[in-house]
Structure formats: C-alpha cells, structure tokens
Amino acid sequence: GGVAADKLVGAGGNDTLIGGSGSDTMLGGIGDDTYVVDIATDIVIENVSEGTDTVQTALASYTLGNNVENLTYTGSASFTGTGNALDNTITGGAGNDTLNGGAGLDSLIGGAGNDTYIVDNAGDIVTEAADAGTDTVRTNLASYTLADNVENLSFAGTGAFAGTGNALDNLITGGAAIDTLSGDAGNDTLDGGVGADSLTGGEGDDTYIVDNAGDLVTEAADEGTDTVRTALASYTLGSDVENLTYTGTIAFAGTGNDLANTIKGGAGADTLDGGAGADILIGAAGNDTYIVDNVGDVVTEAANQGTDLIKTALSSYTLDNNVESLLYTGSASFTGTGNALSNTITGGAGNDTLDGAAGNDTLDGGAGDDIYIVDSASDVIKDSAGTDEIRTALAAYSIAALVNVENLTYTGSANFTGTGNALDNTITGGIGNDTLNGGAGTDTLIGGLGDDIYIVDNAGDSVTENTGAGTDTVRTTLASYTLGSDVENLT
Structure with a gap:
C-alpha cells in the first residue's frame, strides 16, 4: 500500500501484506499470511482456519485480532504484545518487553532486555536466552516453575500458589493466600506475601521476606549463608539460617540459633539475642538490649544511638564502644568492665569485680563480696550485701x-x-x-x-x-x- 488508507486483499497463497503509512485494511485469505502493521488503526482480517498468520509491527504495543496466531516485534524499543484465544507465538525485541499470550497455549519469546511474561495457561512456553536481561514471569496459575534463563516469578492470582525457581538468582513473590515457594541453586529471594507461607531456598545465599508469624522457612545445612528479613515485632531464626534483619520501625525482639548469626535491629528499642554461636548484633537507633552468651559475640553500636544494655551470663565482659550499660545475669562471680561512656554496671549474687573505666559510672555489685574499681570522683557505688572493697x-x-x-x-x-x-x-x-x-x-x-x-x-x-x-x-x-x-x- 501507499500513504493513503489502503485495502489489501491476498490471494490463496502465503501472502505478505504491507499497508504503508495509512490506516489500512488487510485481508490475507487462505494461507500462512504475514501482515506488516505500522499504524495503530490498521485492521487485519482473518477467518477461522485460514492458515497460520503473523503480524509484524514496530508499534510500542499491539494486540492480535481474531484468527491471527503470531505476533513479532520489529522495533528496537520496549514492546507490549498481547495475544488472543489461539495458541500464539509472540516474539519481542531488544527492549524491555511485556508479552501476554492470552488464553491459548502460547509461546513467548522475549529476546534481549528485561522482559515480563504474562502466563495464564499451564501450556504456555517462555523462551529466554542466557544473559538476555533480567526477566519476570507473572502468573495467576496455581503452580508454576520458572524456565531456564528467567530470573523472577510473581503470582498475580488470589488463591494458594506453588512457585519454583531455577538455577539462577530468583526473586519469587507469592500472594495473599498460603503459598509454597521454592528456590533452587541460586541466591534466591522468596517473598510469600501476607499468608502463612512455606519458603524453601535450596542452595545459595537466600533471602526470605517473612511477614506472617506462620511463615515457615526451611534450609538444609551447608546451603549458603541465608537471611530472613522481617517487619514482625519478634522473630526467632530456624535451623540453618544465619542472618536476621529487621525492616520495621517499632521495637523488635530478634533471636538467633546455634550458628554464627548476624542480627540487625531497627530504629526502635530492640532486644537482640544471637543464641549459642559467635554472633554479630547490630542494634541501630533506639535503646537496645543485647543478650551476649558467647565470648565471640560482637556488639556494634554507633555513637548517640540510644542508651543500650548488654545482658550476659559470661564470667567476664568488657563493654563495646557506644554501649552504656552492662547487667550480669548469671549466679557465679563476674568481672564487668565499662568503656569511656558513663556506664551502669550491675553484678549478681557472686563475688563481682566491677570497673566502669573512664566515665562517670554507676556500679552495683548486689550480693557477694564485691570489688569496685573507682577511677572518677563522680562514680556512684551501690551495694547491699557482702564484704565489699x-x-x-x-x-x-x-x-x-x-x-x-x-x-x-x-x-x-x-x-x-x-x-x-x-x-x-x-x-x-x-x-x-x-x-x-x-x-x-x-x-x-x-x-x-x-x-x-x-x-x-x-x-x-x-x-x-x-x-x-x-x-x-x-x-x-x-x-x-x-x-x-x-x-x-x-x-
């Protein structure tokens, strides 16, 4: 065709109809026809069972009309291609494409770019090459397993969902119901949504988004260094998960396990307990409490971020920088040492030795024959029992x-x-x-x-x-x- 509004009619063969720049009407007839569509008002007319037909277009978006099977993008930008009720093949280009096959058993081919595939039929096939962008499948199917070379999976339905990843670093997102999400060999991020979900990362350094107290995180031993991120008010790490990060804004109680955990609080008054391993505890802002039960535990606080407390049953402990208070929770003798701040150090029932160090400290030995190291005239000594020095x-x-x-x-x-x-x-x-x-x-x-x-x-x-x-x-x-x-x- 030309620049006007043309009407092109094919013969009985495999025709190629090019309407040109006008608002064209193209009828291919019988045969495997190809339509070149270059304006949104072009009309393609095909009847049932008249071959396997293809639209080629450089438009930014296109939806296949009735009885046309295939859609190919010929441009270089991002493309949104939508199919119909047939078994479509939709092929994108080098941009960030969104391909939606519709109701049939569709084949979706994104090409290069960060592509999004809308999958609504269990028979849909997604084809991606290696290193061809970071791609996402969005589906309302009850279950879906990512194809090779596709990174992300997002559930768009309303019921329960079972989503499974592949060997890449996957991001798998569930919905509002009770989902079962499984990663594979990559460093996966699993986010079940608001339901009580089951999350299994597999191998790799996996991240779990936990937003329901009923969420179940499953990891096996030696399957990477894994992290739970949560905004719940309290959370205890399950077996074989190393790290816990609080993402909320209120007070948080975070508890570790037997591994060497890293537990990070937030802006509230957090209580962090690493458990038996040699843990790293990071409170951030707020008046934080740290439970220290391993000599290898490391407490990290920045200056001027609340009045913080360490509770320990260790036989001796020296306060880390920027932590103000130390409380002994054991029953034996204790040696507690402060830092340059104005510390409050409290012993227990044993024969304690308390040394506040450089600040104006308050030392309370409790029961027992206690020794107080006083290095400031402003140090305050509180004692109730024993023969003290x-x-x-x-x-x-x-x-x-x-x-x-x-x-x-x-x-x-x-x-x-x-x-x-x-x-x-x-x-x-x-x-x-x-x-x-x-x-x-x-x-x-x-x-x-x-x-x-x-x-x-x-x-x-x-x-x-x-x-x-x-x-x-x-x-x-x-x-x-x-x-x-x-x-x-x-x-």
Missing part, C-alpha cells in the same frame, strides 16, 4: 556515705587520703605519704611505704606498718594510746 587511684576517696562498703584500697603511686565509714573498715594505702582515717568502726589501717598519717578514733583500731617504711604518725583523740611497732610518732 573500693579500689582507686584517686588522690582522695571517702566511703563515709557508702553504708555497705567495708574496705578501701589505694592502687596509685602518689599521696592518698582515704576515709572510712561506720563499719569495721580495712583501708590500705600505697607508696606515697598517705592519710588514712577509718571513721567510727574498729578499723585496720595499712599505710605501706611513705610517711603515713593514721587517724585513730577507736580503741580497737589497728595500725600496720613495716620496718623502714617511712616516718609514720598516729593522730588520735583517745584518752590513751600506745604506738604499735614501726610507727614513729604520736600526736
């Missing part, structure tokens, strides 16, 4: 306000002033010129080296000095006092 390198320290702490030991190398309380204290100085005052109780004062001064206000106070350990002085308000050995002066 303060160890400090500060130039002066008083336990007068600490009604449940008995002993004070200086660990520095300069001069020290140590003051007791109403209990029977043992106060120990160092190598400097120390001043030791036990207070009201029956105290034991040990000066060590240096020219020490002892304040004695109870007849039961005991002063201990060694030979050649300085020139030492006792000061007392008692009515009578006798110097002990190796003490030179009495005032």
Whole structure:
C-alpha cells in the first residue's frame, strides 16, 4: 500500500501484506499470511482456519485480532504484545518487553532486555536466552516453575500458589493466600506475601521476606549463608539460617540459633539475642538490649544511638564502644568492665569485680563480696550485701556515705587520703605519704611505704606498718594510746 488508507486483499497463497503509512485494511485469505502493521488503526482480517498468520509491527504495543496466531516485534524499543484465544507465538525485541499470550497455549519469546511474561495457561512456553536481561514471569496459575534463563516469578492470582525457581538468582513473590515457594541453586529471594507461607531456598545465599508469624522457612545445612528479613515485632531464626534483619520501625525482639548469626535491629528499642554461636548484633537507633552468651559475640553500636544494655551470663565482659550499660545475669562471680561512656554496671549474687573505666559510672555489685574499681570522683557505688572493697587511684576517696562498703584500697603511686565509714573498715594505702582515717568502726589501717598519717578514733583500731617504711604518725583523740611497732610518732 501507499500513504493513503489502503485495502489489501491476498490471494490463496502465503501472502505478505504491507499497508504503508495509512490506516489500512488487510485481508490475507487462505494461507500462512504475514501482515506488516505500522499504524495503530490498521485492521487485519482473518477467518477461522485460514492458515497460520503473523503480524509484524514496530508499534510500542499491539494486540492480535481474531484468527491471527503470531505476533513479532520489529522495533528496537520496549514492546507490549498481547495475544488472543489461539495458541500464539509472540516474539519481542531488544527492549524491555511485556508479552501476554492470552488464553491459548502460547509461546513467548522475549529476546534481549528485561522482559515480563504474562502466563495464564499451564501450556504456555517462555523462551529466554542466557544473559538476555533480567526477566519476570507473572502468573495467576496455581503452580508454576520458572524456565531456564528467567530470573523472577510473581503470582498475580488470589488463591494458594506453588512457585519454583531455577538455577539462577530468583526473586519469587507469592500472594495473599498460603503459598509454597521454592528456590533452587541460586541466591534466591522468596517473598510469600501476607499468608502463612512455606519458603524453601535450596542452595545459595537466600533471602526470605517473612511477614506472617506462620511463615515457615526451611534450609538444609551447608546451603549458603541465608537471611530472613522481617517487619514482625519478634522473630526467632530456624535451623540453618544465619542472618536476621529487621525492616520495621517499632521495637523488635530478634533471636538467633546455634550458628554464627548476624542480627540487625531497627530504629526502635530492640532486644537482640544471637543464641549459642559467635554472633554479630547490630542494634541501630533506639535503646537496645543485647543478650551476649558467647565470648565471640560482637556488639556494634554507633555513637548517640540510644542508651543500650548488654545482658550476659559470661564470667567476664568488657563493654563495646557506644554501649552504656552492662547487667550480669548469671549466679557465679563476674568481672564487668565499662568503656569511656558513663556506664551502669550491675553484678549478681557472686563475688563481682566491677570497673566502669573512664566515665562517670554507676556500679552495683548486689550480693557477694564485691570489688569496685573507682577511677572518677563522680562514680556512684551501690551495694547491699557482702564484704565489699573500693579500689582507686584517686588522690582522695571517702566511703563515709557508702553504708555497705567495708574496705578501701589505694592502687596509685602518689599521696592518698582515704576515709572510712561506720563499719569495721580495712583501708590500705600505697607508696606515697598517705592519710588514712577509718571513721567510727574498729578499723585496720595499712599505710605501706611513705610517711603515713593514721587517724585513730577507736580503741580497737589497728595500725600496720613495716620496718623502714617511712616516718609514720598516729593522730588520735583517745584518752590513751600506745604506738604499735614501726610507727614513729604520736600526736
């Protein structure tokens, strides 16, 4: 045809009808006819059982008319091709094509590009070459298995769906019902949708999108490093899944398994428990709680992301950077060490040693004979039971306000002033010129080296000095006092 609105009529053979640029009407008749359609208003007329006919077009979209079997795209852009009730063959091009065969047993050939195939018949055949884009099948069939070289599968129906992948890295998405999704050898992502789905990744490093507490994730041992991503308020990893990532915005409780897990929280106040393995716990923003039960556990917090707490039953633990609090949950003795922040460290019923390190810390030993390492004058000591000791390198320290702490030991190398309380204290100085005052109780004062001064206000106070350990002085308000050995002066 030409530029006008032509009418082309074939003979009885295998005709090729080219209408040209006008709005043409083409009738092929009997035979396997080919129609070249170059304007959307072209009309192709075929009757039933008049051969196997083909439309060739460079239009951006085309839908086959009645009694035409095949559609081939001849352009270079993206194409949307739609079939009819016959068994169609629809062939795309180099672009990102969308091919929909309709009701028949169709053959869909996408070519290069990221193609989408609409599959609505179990007999539909999708053909893709290797490395010809990232392609997707969308189907409303109750079950579907991806053909070779097609990456993604999406369910568009309303009932239950069984979707199976191939050897590629598949993305398989279910619907609102109870779906069964299975990957294969690739690094697959399985998203069952809102129903209580069964997700099996197979080999590869698989990712599971879990959005229903009834979702079941199945992995076998040594089948890659796998990850569950969820917005549920709580989730516990099943066997053979390594990693857990929270994708919601509220508080999250994430629990691992016996593997070496990586568990990531979100912006809320999360509780992360890696389980028995050597885990990596990442809380993000919020006031997070970490359950640490393996010496290989690593807690990762950024600065200024909430007030965070580690709970542990390990015999000793040192706080990681940017974590504020440490709570011992065991029943034996515990050694807990802080960091540069203002820490709160809480022991248990055993004989604990608590060291807040550089910040202004709060140390609570609980029951037991506890030792507190005090390195800031602003450190706060809370204690309720046992025979407890303060160890400090500060130039002066008083336990007068600490009604449940008995002993004070200086660990520095300069001069020290140590003051007791109403209990029977043992106060120990160092190598400097120390001043030791036990207070009201029956105290034991040990000066060590240096020219020490002892304040004695109870007849039961005991002063201990060694030979050649300085020139030492006792000061007392008692009515009578006798110097002990190796003490030179009495005032």
